[in-house]
Amino acid sequence: MKTYLVPVDFSEAAFNAADFAAQLSHQSDVTTIILMNAYYISPYETMFPDPNMMMLRQEEIEEEAVDRINQLEKLKRKLTKEVKEGVQIQVRLNRSHLLRAVVDVVVQDKADMVIIGSIGNSTVREGSINIGSHVIKISKASPVPVIVVPPDYRYQPIDEAVIACDFKKVKETIPMEVLHKLLGKQAIKLLVVNIDATDNTGGKDAEQQAEETALHVMLKGFHPRYYYINTPNIISGILDFANEHKAQMVIALPHTYSFLQSILHNSISQQLAKNSTVPVLLLK
Structure with a gap:
């Protein structure tokens, strides 16, 4: 995994995500971290006055752009002291909407x-925050995996990760190469958990349940531990499980179960942003 992209809107949540990326460099083979700020100005803002009868002048736009670059450079200098030796940090000011950027x-x-x-990463110039909205859009549109970092989370080396999925619905190949690249040579303990609102296990234990599925074959080389939990609230069940086992990350597989779909739903993403105490990796 050679390059990380960190969108930065200069909020505390964005600074924390940037710090997470810097610390993660010590655990992966990343070589470049890109700090990117999206600064979009609608043409209408330069053509028509706002409610206060003020119009944006080109000089003001350019001054704001310079200020944003200076803030990115300041963050770069800070992170340069935190990253693994040899990792380069670049800054980008993209003059388009955040998602497009x-x-x-x-x-x-x-x-x-x-x-x-x-939370954060609003492209509104006043800096107002709409919890979860940009995370949802980026997670859906990004062609590469996304790590969502809670605002109060402080980086810990990833030793255990929870994989949330439905044992029986994993039919596609799991992109385990992403995990290899993310974690480098470090051995990670995988806790694979199936959480369902109804008990359909027929009395089988989790390992026995998993053995009958394609998932067991895909993960065999990683020697994971399997768990099967019944709870009416899938999201809370997974996050509670991760907290109880002191996992440092929750991994959502692509196109499986309702977990990823639930995270990308507005109301659930707000719950995740407010309540999750560990980062969530959304695979592609």
Whole structure:
């Protein structure tokens, strides 16, 4: 995993995500971290006055752009002292909407991972925050995996990760190469948990349940531990499980179960942003 992209809106949540990326560099083979701020000015803002009869002048726009670059450079200097030796930090000011900016930088710079705070990253010039909305859009549109970092989370080396899925509905190949690249040579303990609102196990234990599925074959080389939990609230069940087992990350597989879909639903993403105490990795 060579390149991380970190969208930065200069909120505390964004700074925390940037710090997470810097610390994660010590655990992966990343070589470049891109700090990107999206600064979009509608043409109408330069043509028509706002309610206070004020119009944006080109000089003001350019001054704001310079100020944003200076803030990115300041963050770069701070993170340079925290990253693994040899990791380069670059800054980008993208003059488009955040979603377009993220996708463009991922494609142009061949980024392997997007790391974003679970709140913030509004492109509104006044800095107002709409919890979860941009996270949802980025997670859906990003062509590469996304790590969502809670605002109060402080980086810990990833030793245990919870994989949330439905044992029986995993039919596609799990992109385990992403985990290899993310974690480098470090051995990680995988806790694979199936959480359902109804008990359909027929009395089988989790290992026995998993053995009958394609999931067991895919993960065999990683020697995971399997768990089967019944709870009416899937999201709370997974997050509670991660907290109880002191896991440092929750991993949502692509196109499986209702967990990923639930996270990308507005109301649930707000719950995740407010309540999750560990980062969530959304695989692609």
